[in-house]
Amino acid sequence: xAKILDQFLKENLDDLKEQGLYNEIDxxxxxxxxxxxxxxxxxxxxxxxxxxxxxxNDHLKEIAKKAIDHYGVGAGAVRxxxxxxxxxxxxxxxxxxxxxxxxxxAFQSGFNCNxxxxxxxxxxxxxxxxxxxxxxSIIDGCRLSKAKIIRFEHSDMEDLRAKAKEATESxxxxxxxxxxxxxxxxxxxxxxxxxxxEIAKEFDLITYVDDAHGSGVMGKGAGTVKHFxxxxxxxxxxxxxxxxxxxxxxxxxxxxxxxxxxxxRSRPFLFSTALTPGDTAAITEALQMLIDSTELHxxxxxxxxxxxxxxxxxxxxxxxxETPITPCIIGEEKLTQQFSKRLSEEGVYAxxxxxxxxxxxxxxxxxMPTAAHTKDMLDEALAVYEKVGKELNIIQ
Ligand code: PMP
Numbered sequence: 331x332a333k334i335l336d337q338f339l340k341e342n343l344d345d346l347k348e349q350g351l352y353n354e355i356d357x358x359x360x361x362x363x364x365x366x367x368x369x370x371x372x373x374x375x376x377x378x379x380x381x382x383x384x385x386x387n388d389h390l391k392e393i394a395k396k397a398i399d400h401y402g403v404g405a406g407a408v409r410x411x412x413x414x415x416x417x418x419x420x421x422x423x424x425x426x427x428x429x430x431x432x433x434x435x436a437f438q439s440g441f442n443c444n445x446x447x448x449x450x451x452x453x454x455x456x457x458x459x460x461x462x463x464x465x466x467s468i469i470d471g472c473r474l475s476k477a478k479i480i481r482f483e484h485s486d487m488e489d490l491r492a493k494a495k496e497a498t499e500s501x502x503x504x505x506x507x508x509x510x511x512x513x514x515x516x517x518x519x520x521x522x523x524x525x526x527x528e529i530a531k532e533f534d535l536i537t538y539v540d541d542a543h544g545s546g547v548m549g550k551g552a553g554t555v556k557h558f559x560x561x562x563x564x565x566x567x568x569x570x571x572x573x574x575x576x577x578x579x580x581x582x583x584x585x586x587x588x589x590x591x592x593x594x595r596s597r598p599f600l601f602s603t604a605l606t607p608g609d610t611a612a613i614t615e616a617l618q619m620l621i622d623s624t625e626l627h628x629x630x631x632x633x634x635x636x637x638x639x640x641x642x643x644x645x646x647x648x649x650x651x652e653t654p655i656t657p658c659i660i661g662e663e664k665l666t667q668q669f670s671k672r673l674s675e676e677g678v679y680a681x682x683x684x685x686x687x688x689x690x691x692x693x694x695x696x697x698m699p700t701a702a703h704t705k706d707m708l709d710e711a712l713a714v715y716e717k718v719g720k721e722l723n724i725i726q
Contacts, residue, residue, distance in 0.1 A: 350664040351684055361386040364702040366679060373679040374711045376637075376697040381654065382546055382626040383702030384576025384619070390612045397611030405604035410593075413604035421605075421614045422581075422589075428552060428617045429569075429583035430561035435592045436581045436613075438605055440542050440570030443580025444471035446596035447566060448509070451536070452477040457503040459493055459535070461485065461510045461521070468509055468540055478503065484514075487525045494533045505536060512541035512554030512569075516688050516696065518651030520548070523558045531563075538566040546574020547653060551620040551627040575620075577613045579605050629701040630654055633708060637699045640712040645725035649694075656697040657683075658715070660724060666693030669722055676714040 346352040359367040363386045366375040384390060397417065407413035418436060425434035437443035448471035452458060456477040460468065463484045472479045480497060482490040490508065497506045508530055510521045523539065530537045541553045549557035551574075555564045565588065571579035582592060593599060605613075620627070634654025641648050647659045660666040663684040670682035673695065684693040699708065719725040 350667055351686075353682075353684075356679075364700060364704070364707060368674075368679065371677075373674060373677055374703075374707050374714075376678060376680040376699065376711060378698055378700065379543075379573035380576055380702070381574040381630055381698070381700050382576065382620075383700055384574070384616050384626070386702075387576065387616075389619075390576065390616055393615045394608035394612040398608040401607035403608065404606055405610075407603065408601060409599050409604045415604070415607060415610065417607055417610040417614070418604060421610050421617075424614045424617045424621075425581045425583055428621060429567050430552070430556060431567060431583040432586040433589035434581050434583040435589050435596070435599065436571070436579055436605060436610075437596070437598055438579060438602055440540075440568075440572060440580035441467040441470075442598040442602065443568060443570075443582060444468050444540065445474055446471075446598045447568060447582045447592055448472055448507075448538070449475040449597070450592050450595035451475075452505065452507055455503060456505040456507065457497045459490060459497065459506065459508040463514050463516070464509065464511055465515065465540060465542065468511070472509065477507075485519065485522055487522055487529065490526065491529050491532075494529055494535055498533045498535075506533065507536040507538055509538040510540070512539045512544035513548060513653050513655070515543045515655060516683065516694070517649050517657060518543075518653040518655030519649075520544075520554060520557075520652045523554060523560055523564070527558075527560055527563045536566075537564045538568065539564050540568045542568075542570040542573055543653070543655065545569040546620060546627065547630065550624050571613045571616075575613055575616045577609050577616065579609065579613060626701040630699070633699040633701065633703050636705065637697060637708050637712070640708065641697070641715060644712065644716045644719065646715070646719065654699050656699065657694040658697065659692060659694045661691055661693060663690075663693045665722065665724070666695065669718060669724060670695050672718045672722065673714060676718055678711045678714045680711075 356368045362378045405413040421436050422434045444467040452475040454476040458472045458477045459480050462481045480493050482493050544554035548554040555567050567583040571577050638656050649657050666682045673680050680695045680697055683696050
């Protein structure tokens with residue numbers, strides 16, 4: 331190894347470990363379900379994005395197996411050469427139906443979807459108004475586009491309006507976009523989409539909503555945009571297929587023209603191999619299940635409310651979540667990690683989230699209840715929270 335690299339890695343890794351900012355990775359030995367096995371121990375799992383339990387759904391496993399038997403394990407090429415299987419076409423039609431748009435485009439992940447879609451439309455002559463708590467993939471997608479990035483204070487509509495006015499009246503930019511998460515994944519709060527759309531109309535802003543954590547969760551499953559009845563008003567309805575939908579992938583739903591453009595200008599669509607057949611078939615079926623029934627969605631919300639009320643009653647600071655995502659805000663990084671470690675020793679897996687994922691001093695253990703949890707599991711988890719919280723003087 332080059333000496334300079336060796337020195338760089340040692341210094342920086344030691345520094346991270348000293349600050350309590352180095353996250354250990356714990357391999358899961360089996361399905362990522364309501365209970366998981368880590369290092370041979372069974373734990374109640376409050377850390378997955380498998381909101382509806384679909385990642386381990388038996389019917390979807392069968393659908394994926396059948397698709398693999400028929401098509402093989404790989405798509406064989408990028409979408410624009412001959413990697414577009416009829417399965418991909420069916421998936422994109424299903425996404426459009428689910429989202430209430432004319433068309434949709436699927437990507438291999440939510441992360442690369444943001445990298446692809448933002449830079450396909452925005453360039454160095456443009457500006458992007460970006461919520462200060464937007465996800466890393468949005469930030470990277472904006473950077474890749476080379477547009478001027480103008481951050482507005484988190485969900486602060488006065489700040490957004492002032493910055494939209496300044497950007498559009500400056501004459502410096504050809505196009506201006508406003509971009510936001512639909513549901514903010516670290517706090518569980520919901521973007522103020524009706525006001526954002528109103529401001530966008532006033533200043534002719536392009537609107538882009540990343541609904542990674544809203545799809546399957548908000549709007550009876552159809553997402554945050556649908557929740558507010560804005561399917562025709564938001565230009566880019568972006569989301570992932572890896573969280574509530576349970577598989578992997580990302581998408582943009584929008585007008586036929588927008589999707590036509592993305593299909594000729596999105597670099598991961600042009601230059602990275604298509605979603606696998608098994609995944610593609612399973613996602614399409616998962617979307618159909620959400621279109622057909624809200625049962626899993628309803629169960630998720632019931633469990634979310636139950637856990638929230640329980641944690642609040644015990645005395646934890648659970649922030650201002652409006653969704654099943656339930657943070658327990660601890661603050662100091664090392665204490666946060668110690669809390670999470672003790673929870674795991676006592677049988678609950680709830681991962682600590684610290685800087686740089688959240689601002690310094692706002693370390694938290696984030697709880698993600700799912701439709702697959704039982705009341706007994708949640709009661710067991712709450713008892714552990716109370717015990718460990720008191721032991722570490724986080725609650726009285
Ligand atoms: N956007 C948001 C808001 C996310 O939370 C995530 C996942 N953490 C992504 C995009 C990326 O999605 P994926 O995991 O499908 O790449």
